[in-house]
Amino acid sequence: MPEFVLFDLDPRGVATITLNRPERLNAISMAMRDLLWEYLGACRDHPDVRVVVFRGAGRAFSAGADISEFGTAPSIIASRDARWQRDVWGLLQQSRCPTVAVMHGVCYGAGLELPLMCDTRIAAEGTTFALPEVTLGYIPSACGTQTLPRTLPPGVAARMILTGEPIDTEAALRWGLVQRVVPAGALDTAVEEEVAALLADPRPAMSRRREMVSS
Numbered sequence: 001m002p003e004f005v006l007f008d009l010d011p012r013g014v015a016t017i018t019l020n021r022p023e024r025l026n027a028i029s030m031a032m033r034d035l036l037w038e039y040l041g042a043c044r045d046h047p048d049v050r051v052v053v054f055r056g057a058g059r060a061f062s063a064g065a066d067i068s069e070f071g072t073a074p075s076i077i078a079s080r081d082a083r084w085q086r087d088v089w090g091l092l093q094q095s096r097c098p099t100v101a102v103m104h105g106v107c108y109g110a111g112l113e114l115p116l117m118c119d120t121r122i123a124a125e126g127t128t129f130a131l132p133e134v135t136l137g138y139i140p141s142a143c144g145t146q147t148l149p150r151t152l153p154p155g156v157a158a159r160m161i162l163t164g165e166p167i168d169t170e171a172a173l174r175w176g177l178v179q180r181v182v183p184a185g186a187l188d189t190a191v192e193e194e195v196a197a198l199l200a201d202p203r204p205a206m207s208r209r210r211e212m213v214s215s
Contacts, residue, residue: 005035006057007042013050014195015043015097022058027066028110033088040091051198053100053191054118056111061102061127064109067136089143092117098198102191103127104184108166113140116147120194121177123169124184129177130166152177 006018017039019026028036043049056062092099092114101115104124112129115121131140131148139145140161149157152175160167169181182190 003035004029004032005039007039009046009049012195012199013048014053014199015039015046015049015051016053016055017043018055018057019062020057022056022060024066025060025063025106026056026058026111027063028114029066032066036088037091040088040095043097044091044095049097051100051195052095052097053102053195054114055102056104058105060105060111061107062109062111062114063106064111064132065142089113089117100191100194100198102187103129103178104187106130108132109140109144110142113142113144113147116144116151120179122180122182122187122190122194123172123178124187125169125181126184127169127172127181128166129168129172130164131160132164132166134162135164 002020004019004021006016006020008016008018010016017036019028019032021027021029021032040052043052054061098120099118100120100122101118102122103115104127106128107115107123108128108130109132112131131144133140133144140148145161148161151157152160156175159165167175167177169178172178173181180190180194
């Protein structure tokens with residue numbers, strides 16, 4: 001059985017978490033959510049982790065939640081209980097380490113909500129971003145209705161949430177959804193530059209600032 005989320009920790013203390021379901025554009029299943037929760041817990045507890053980088057394998061970062069699993073929980077109560085017990089977004093918000101999202105292809109639904117919880121978002125040219133949940137008759141359920149208005153101008157955020165319409169990298173950069181846009185072939189170099197800058201910062205100072213920002 002393939003590993004739907006990959007984890008790697010290099011000697012510098014850079015943890016890379018990769019969504020690895022490329023044939024489904026990394027649609028996030030419940031099994032993937034559980035793995036994300038485990039790996040984020042490992043990043044929290046491992047003293048050598050200094051930076052956490054999120055990537056998506058294949059043609060996209062993530063097309064969002066796996067809609068084929070919608071409605072498969074035994075009950076709404078069981079579904080909510082699972083979310084509370086394996087709170088991926090809470091672990092991200094409370095991370096003691098800076099977090100970097102490497103975005104390409106499509107970043108829709110949960111595939112945008114996860115990067116919105118990160119400190120730095122770097123995108124390849126041609127990436128599109130959306131919260132299309134309204135087109136399926138429900139609202140963004142992984143903090144998108146809170147994090148997007150805190151990141152974008154309120155009117156822009158409201159339109160994305162209410163219509164589900166995507167925006168491109170030019171608009172994303174202009175409105176602050178991403179901090180940097182680079183050609184696809186330069187994405188790895190841009191991420192390495194960002195990681196190197198973060199690693200150059202003294203660990204206690206970075207951890208303290210990260211704590212102040214997330215509190």
